[in-house]
Amino acid sequence: MSAVISTADSDRLQPSSAEDAEPAVVSLRGAVAAVGGRPVLRGVDLTVRPGEVVALLGANGSGKSTTVKSVIGSVPLEQGRLELFGRPLRKFRAWHRIGYVPQRTTAAGGVPATVREVVSTGRLPQHGLLPFRRKDRAAVDRALTAVGMQDRAGDGVANLSGGQHQRVLIARALVGVPDLLIMDEPMAGVDVDSQQVLADILRTEVERGCAVLLVLHELGPLEPLIDRAVVLRDGCVAHDGPPPRGVGQHALPGHDHVHPHADDHHHRTTQGLLA
Numbered sequence: 001m002s003a004v005i006s007t008a009d010s011d012r013l014q015p016s017s018a019e020d021a022e023p024a025v026v027s028l029r030g031a032v033a034a035v036g037g038r039p040v041l042r043g044v045d046l047t048v049r050p051g052e053v054v055a056l057l058g059a060n061g062s063g064k065s066t067t068v069k070s071v072i073g074s075v076p077l078e079q080g081r082l083e084l085f086g087r088p089l090r091k092f093r094a095w096h097r098i099g100y101v102p103q104r105t106t107a108a109g110g111v112p113a114t115v116r117e118v119v120s121t122g123r124l125p126q127h128g129l130l131p132f133r134r135k136d137r138a139a140v141d142r143a144l145t146a147v148g149m150q151d152r153a154g155d156g157v158a159n160l161s162g163g164q165h166q167r168v169l170i171a172r173a174l175v176g177v178p179d180l181l182i183m184d185e186p187m188a189g190v191d192v193d194s195q196q197v198l199a200d201i202l203r204t205e206v207e208r209g210c211a212v213l214l215v216l217h218e219l220g221p222l223e224p225l226i227d228r229a230v231v232l233r234d235g236c237v238a239h240d241g242p243p244p245r246g247v248g249q250h251a252l253p254g255h256d257h258v259h260p261h262a263d264d265h266h267h268r269t270t271q272g273l274l275a
């Protein structure tokens with residue numbers, strides 16, 4: 001699955017100074033992946049450094065979601081190499097360091113679970129099959145408070161608005177106190193007030209040093225937080241550098257506002273966060 005890295009790529013991965021000695025949180029090199037038998041990623045390079053906030057932009061179908069799914073190991077690479085916190089994917093076990101907020105779909109609305117139950121599942125990488133301990137319950141309480149959903153803890157998730165539902169998914173990702181937060185279109189289907197709440201939550205996470213990889217439709221209220229933008233076009237990186245100011249995905253060719261879309265596809269799941 002992981003191809004041998006080229007000499008040029010090896011050189012690029014070497015730290016250039018003592019400051020850079022900490023390994024990248026995400027180092028994806030030459031990622032090639034197919035979904036449903038169709039080539040989607042055609043050599044994607046993506047780096048997220050500790051504490052960095054990277055926005056992944058691009059037109060509909062350019063491969064953004066597939067890229068983040070390959071980062072959490074749920075879409076296997078046909079070629080290329082992925083390292084998480086300096087370890088190759090096949091040796092990486094510290095999934096508790098990663099919080100993942102999937103692209104929100106309406107499908108979860110029918111799940112008969114309470115807010116607290118959904119958020120508690122985010123603690124699974126920490127305690128596995130062991131019973132919940134006091135510190136796990138405290139972590140769930142902290143995450144619920146962080147997203148302003150403490151008073152809704154006993155409510156069914158089916159009764160929440162889009163913005164509240166998104167907050168629950170974010171609380172689930174935060175409950176493990178991750179070092180990397182990956183969010184796939186966190187603002188999709190979220191009202192303007194909740195967008196500001198989400199931006200504030202994200203700012204708090206960034207301030208405590210969490211690295212963030214965001215799939216975004218447009219930069220919007222998150223723009224001030226973003227250090228770097230990677231723009232995908234047709235499964236390739238078209239831009240990697242400063243965020244295109246005032247230009248979101250809306251300005252990119254092929255954008256057609258079909259969001260959010262249900263993930264009713266059947267990715268071949270091998271290893272990783274969702275395994």
Ligand SMILES: Nc1ncnc2c1ncn2[C@@H]1O[C@H](COP(=O)(O)OP(=O)(O)OP(=O)(O)O)[C@@H](O)[C@H]1O
Pocket residue numbers: 035036037038040058059060061062063064065066067258261264265266267
């Ligand atoms: N399970 C699947 N089976 C077949 N094709 C798929 C599947 N999942 C995604 N695709 C296709 O792969 C391409 C990339 O999809 P992906 O979801 O990564 O794009 P994206 O950039 O996130 O787009 P969007 O902004 O619409 O979410 C698209 O053409 C999409 O239709």
